[in-house]
Amino acid sequence: MSLPVCRLEIGSRMHADLIAAVAEGYPREACGILLGRLDGPRRIVEAFRPAPNRWAGRDDRFLVDPESLRGALEEEGSGGAAVLGFYHSHPDAPAVPSTCDRTLAWPWYVHVIVEVAEGRSVRARAWEFHCGAGGFEERPIALT
Amino acid sequence: MARIVIRIPTPLRPLVEGRSGVEVEAGSAREALARLLESNERLRAQLVGDDGELRSYVNVYVGKDNLRDLVEDPELEDGAELSIVPSIAGGGDVGLTADELKRYSRHLLIPEVGLEGQERLKQARVLLIGAGGLGSPLALYLTAAGVGTIGVVDHDEVDLTNLQRQILYDTASVGTSKLRSAAARLRAMNPEVQIRTFETRLESSNALEILDGWDVVADGSDNFPTRYLVNDAAVLLGVPTVYGAIFRFEGQVSVFGAAEGPCYRCLFREPPPPELAPSCAEAGVFGVLPGIVGTIQATEAIKLILGQGRPLVGRLLLIDALRMTFRELSIRRDPDCPVCGESPTITELIDYEEFCGVRPEPDAAASSVPEIDVLELRRWLEQGRAFQLIDVREPYEWQICNLEPQGARLTPMDRLPSLLGELDSGRPLVIYCRTGVRSAHVVDALRAAGFEAVNLKGGIVAWAEAFDPEMPVY
Numbered sequence: 001m002s003l004p005v006c007r008l009e010i011g012s013r014m015h016a017d018l019i020a021a022v023a024e025g026y027p028r029e030a031c032g033i034l035l036g037r038l039d040g041p042r043r044i045v046e047a048f049r050p051a052p053n054r055w056a057g058r059d060d061r062f063l064v065d066p067e068s069l070r071g072a073l074e075e076e077g078s079g080g081a082a083v084l085g086f087y088h089s090h091p092d093a094p095a096v097p098s099t100c101d102r103t104l105a106w107p108w109y110v111h112v113i114v115e116v117a118e119g120r121s122v123r124a125r126a127w128e129f130h131c132g133a134g135g136f137e138e139r140p141i142a143l144t
Numbered sequence: 145m146a147r148i149v150i151r152i153p154t155p156l157r158p159l160v161e162g163r164s165g166v167e168v169e170a171g172s173a174r175e176a177l178a179r180l181l182e183s184n185e186r187l188r189a190q191l192v193g194d195d196g197e198l199r200s201y202v203n204v205y206v207g208k209d210n211l212r213d214l215v216e217d218p219e220l221e222d223g224a225e226l227s228i229v230p231s232i233a234g235g236g237d238v239g240l241t242a243d244e245l246k247r248y249s250r251h252l253l254i255p256e257v258g259l260e261g262q263e264r265l266k267q268a269r270v271l272l273i274g275a276g277g278l279g280s281p282l283a284l285y286l287t288a289a290g291v292g293t294i295g296v297v298d299h300d301e302v303d304l305t306n307l308q309r310q311i312l313y314d315t316a317s318v319g320t321s322k323l324r325s326a327a328a329r330l331r332a333m334n335p336e337v338q339i340r341t342f343e344t345r346l347e348s349s350n351a352l353e354i355l356d357g358w359d360v361v362a363d364g365s366d367n368f369p370t371r372y373l374v375n376d377a378a379v380l381l382g383v384p385t386v387y388g389a390i391f392r393f394e395g396q397v398s399v400f401g402a403a404e405g406p407c408y409r410c411l412f413r414e415p416p417p418p419e420l421a422p423s424c425a426e427a428g429v430f431g432v433l434p435g436i437v438g439t440i441q442a443t444e445a446i447k448l449i450l451g452q453g454r455p456l457v458g459r460l461l462l463i464d465a466l467r468m469t470f471r472e473l474s475i476r477r478d479p480d481c482p483v484c485g486e487s488p489t490i491t492e493l494i495d496y497e498e499f500c501g502v503r504p505e506p507d508a509a510a511s512s513v514p515e516i517d518v519l520e521l522r523r524w525l526e527q528g529r530a531f532q533l534i535d536v537r538e539p540y541e542w543q544i545c546n547l548e549p550q551g552a553r554l555t556p557m558d559r560l561p562s563l564l565g566e567l568d569s570g571r572p573l574v575i576y577c578r579t580g581v582r583s584a585h586v587v588d589a590l591r592a593a594g595f596e597a598v599n600l601k602g603g604i605v606a607w608a609e610a611f612d613p614e615m616p617v618y
């Protein structure tokens with residue numbers, strides 16, 4: 001399937017709020033859903049919704065609460081905000097997709113990863129998974 | 145039959161002509177899903193595994209119920225909806241880069257290593273004591289295997305005599321710092337690995353600090369004081385040690401200080417007397433042997449990290465390269481062991497040189513017998529003084545280099561007692577060996593027998609350094 005190269009757009013205030021929010025779960029990974037609208041290749045984030053991390057037994061894994069995601073997709077289906085992608089934190093690890101991220105990745109969605117070093121958010125980077133190439137490609141984050 | 149709408153998430157819509165929902169006719173939820181997939185092979189490949197079950201990264205909801213959680217297959221009415229919901233998961237684990245996945249692909253294919261094991265290796269920290277014969281294969285294989293952080297403790301420079309077995313170095317490294325050469329070689333071999341160097345002599349004052357925080361210590365030291373020091377420090381810190389030792393054609397390997405396992409002191413409570421513990425420089429070593437022993441140590445270190453196989457805990461592997469035999473001795477944890485026993489008496493590091501009897505003082509002969517240095521010897525020769533120059537080394541050493549042009553004669557020390565009668569008691573004797581240690585003992589004995597004997601300080605090595613750089617030394 002062909003993938004248009006997307007661009008993530010997010011208000012700078014919301015971006016700051018998002019990366020601050022993920023640090024709260026440290027040292028456990030935090031995760032959530034990016035909601036907004038699509039405009040051609042633009043993915044315009046209008047809200048982020050923290051989701052419970054349902055991965056049990058390890059701090060360095062995350063599983064977006066399935067019920068939260070089901071609810072978001074239901075809202076999308078009824079004309080609500082689109083599910084643009086997801087975010088999660090990498091406590092004390094760089095904001096690049098891990099092997100686990102790669103193994104479990106879904107294409108099309110934008111995956112924002114926030115590096116949290118010693119409890120403080122360092123930086124966020126956006127990634128999109130390519131089924132064909134089997135890898136992640138970085139996507140720009142445009143602050144608006 | 146009911147008309148059921150299956151909601152498709154955005155990533156899968158290209159597989160259903162871009163539609164957000166697909167309508168099928170079915171009586172139940174599972175039947176509806178089967179209808180959807182039977183006509184769409186690409187979608188089936190995405191959602192269903194080889195076992196016919198839904199893949200772990202996808203959920204199907206009937207209303208608010210996850211189909212996975214339902215024992216029954218719910219019957220559905222006209223207009224009911226199923227939703228395919230991605231399962232979004234991942235994790236900031238150590239991860240392997242695309243380059244690393246390729247580099248370690250032959251490991252990833254082995255079930256005992258696999259992705260998880262390779263990530264464990266990447267997270268692991270192994271400290272090597274010594275960058276010599278054992279440290280060379282250890283460092284090279286652990287680096288190649290992708291052990292994330294490797295520390296190396298050594299304080300020597302590369303010597304030409306090392307190159308017969310210390311495969312970390314090449315001829316151009318001679319005279320340079322071992323650690324600098326080793327780090328450059330290891331980084332060139334695998335830039336993904338962090339190499340930490342400790343260019344210092346491991347001593348009681350720094351061992352706990354240096355050994356702390358490592359997952360495994362691999363001991364490639366070549367002397368008893370260091371071996372006991374490493375054992376005790378590692379036991380006190382709770383770090384397992386992969387032990388290796390070599391002598392000529394024979395080697396030993398074991399894993400000490402593992403949970404429930406014995407330590408080096410359980411096996412050897414006390415060191416042998418120094419005269420029975422020759423170094424490689426004194427006794428010689430078959431060059432390939434440290435390669436065999438060091439690679440077995442590397443194997444054990446990797447097994448400990450992976451938690452796979454049966455490590456050499458409670459087993460001492462004895463290798464005889466000449467007969468090419470591998471034997472195994474069982475060793476048990478000693479409840480009376482002074483360091484890992486039930487009531488340990490060693491709870492902090494001690495003076496290991498004293499413990500092993502290798503303080504400079506015990507070699508009293510070397511410091512107390514009369515001696516001349518090589519300058520004095522040369523003066524005596526130039527002055528034409530009447531004296532006898534005696535080489536007490538072994539014949540094979542004499543073949544390598546000797547002071548025959550200066551009038552020396554060979555009288556190996558074990559033959560000296562029977563040749564005393566041939567010595568001229570009227571002329572002083574100058575006794576030399578390789579570095580002046582053995583000859584000091586001979587001088588001591590000769591003087592006790594009434595001869596006027598002096599030792600050549602520094603031996604033939606000092607002579608070569610001072611006056612004959614072309615002389616082959618060993």
